[in-house]
Amino acid sequence: MTDSTLHADAARILSAWxxxxxxxxxTRQRFLDLLEIAPRATRRDNxxxxxxxxxxxxxxxxxxxxxxxxxxxxxxxxLGGHCEEGDSTLEEAAKREATEESGIDGLLLHHAPIDLxxxxxxxxxxxxxxxxxRFAALAPAGAxxxxxxxxxxxxxxxxxxxxxxxASATDRLIVPALKAxxxxxx
Numbered sequence: 001m002t003d004s005t006l007h008a009d010a011a012r013i014l015s016a017w018x019x020x021x022x023x024x025x026x027t028r029q030r031f032l033d034l035l036e037i038a039p040r041a042t043r044r045d046n047x048x049x050x051x052x053x054x055x056x057x058x059x060x061x062x063x064x065x066x067x068x069x070x071x072x073x074x075x076x077x078x079l080g081g082h083c084e085e086g087d088s089t090l091e092e093a094a095k096r097e098a099t100e101e102s103g104i105d106g107l108l109l110h111h112a113p114i115d116l117x118x119x120x121x122x123x124x125x126x127x128x129x130x131x132x133x134r135f136a137a138l139a140p141a142g143a144x145x146x147x148x149x150x151x152x153x154x155x156x157x158x159x160x161x162x163x164x165x166x167a168s169a170t171d172r173l174i175v176p177a178l179k180a181x182x183x184x185x186x
Contacts, residue, residue, distance in 0.1 A: 006042040009089040009161050013037050013133065016112055027116045031131050041131070044082040049096075049129040049170055053090050054080020055098035056114070056134065056173045057107060058181035060141040064158050065174060066102060068151035070167070077167035080132065094135040102154065103146025107137040114176035117169045134173060138182035 013033055019025040031051070040046045056078040058067040067076045079101040080094060088091040095109045115134040120127065147154045157163060159174045 003040055005088050006083055006090070006093075006176070007035060007039060010042055010133070013090050013113065014116075016115070024116065027118060030118060031116060031133075032135055034131055038074065042083045044123065045125050046068045047125070047128075049131060050082070051090070052080060052082055052130045052132045053087075053094035053097060054078050054132050054134050055094045055107070055137045056170075056177040057098055057104070057137050057139050058177055059156055060139050060143065062178060062181055062185065064104055064156040065177060066104075066145060066154065066156055067163065067166075067170070068101060068147075070164075071150055071152050071155035073167060075167040076163045077170050078134065078173060080134070083152045090133050091135065094133070095137065098137055101150055102139075102146045104139055106143070107139040108140070109135055109137045110180035110184055112180075113179065115169070115173055119168065121149060136173075136177035138181040138184045 003119040013029055017028060019028050026159045034041050034049055038046055042051045044050055068079060068105040070077050087096065091109055095107055098107055099105060113133050114136050117129055117132045117134060121130050145154045162171060
């Protein structure tokens with residue numbers, strides 16, 4: 001895998017993504033602008049901003065989502081993180097991160113992102129903006145989650161009983177993730 005392969009995939013995914021409203025369209029354009037000016041934008045060490053991939057995992061019964069209490073952020077959030085050397089697509093990065101952080105094998109990832117979000121973080125390389133491409137995945141029946149080194153807790157929640165404190169923009173993922181999971185079950 002080369003940086004250019006993942007970069008090209010990110011541009012393809014984002015160009016094909018259908019925004020739900022004008023704000024989402026503006027956010028998508030910011031992603032495309034970053035990819036245009038920064039050939040290394042999918043690498044975690046790209047100065048100032050880089051593309052990340054995350055996944056909201058939906059339980060096989062379609063009525064709960066898996067969230068982790070992130071160790072550094074001290075907030076409940078979907079699973080995800082930086083793209084790695086071996087990732088050739090954003091989907092691979094999102095699925096790898098979700099599998100590593102949930103301990104659940106056999107996740108079925110929806111092919112299209114459910115959301116885009118840009119947020120400030122403090123990474124190993126200093127302050128940065130994460131341009132997060134957010135996916136949904138369906139957990140297999142009987143899946144049992146396992147806490148990773150990056151999480152303090154990991155738990156399933158119904159949409160009407162989400163935990164606090166919740167990371168910003170996590171709640172808006174619930175409805176599209178449940179819809180994407182239902183689509184995957186068909």
